[in-house]
Amino acid sequence: MVPDIGILASQDVIACDKASYDLVEQAVVYPGSELEKKGIKPGQNKVESIYPDVNTSRYWKLCEKSGLGNLQYELEIIS
Numbered sequence: 001m002v003p004d005i006g007i008l009a010s011q012d013v014i015a016c017d018k019a020s021y022d023l024v025e026q027a028v029v030y031p032g033s034e035l036e037k038k039g040i041k042p043g044q045n046k047v048e049s050i051y052p053d054v055n056t057s058r059y060w061k062l063c064e065k066s067g068l069g070n071l072q073y074e075l076e077i078i079s
Contacts, residue, residue, distance in 0.1 A: 001024065001029065001030065001033065001035060001046060001050075002024050002027035002028065002029055002030060002046070003027065003028070003030065005020065005023040005024060005027060006023075008020050008023075010073065012069040012070055012073070013068060013069050014063045014064065014066075014068055014069025014070060014071060015069055015070050015071065015072065015073035016073070017063070018060065018063075018071050018073060019073045019075060021047075021056070024046060024047075025042075025043065025044075025045065025046060025047075026042055026043060027042060028042055029046070034050065035049060035050070
């Protein structure tokens with residue numbers, strides 16, 4: 001889908017998933033990939049482009065409503 005975005009860690013599983021998802025959405029696509037063939041650019045919804053039956057907005061609302069975590073996060077870059 002996209003080049004390596006690195007490793008993420010958090011005590012909040014939902015925040016970690018959301019941060020990973022957001023990084024993928026912001027990333028450039030792999031050259032020659034299905035997403036590139038579809039003309040998907042950074043910032044466009046890559047998941048729904050491949051899986052049109054998935055409603056990512058609804059998914060994130062359900063995650064937050066579940067009480068398992070929070071959609072808010074702060075990225076801390078460690079190099």
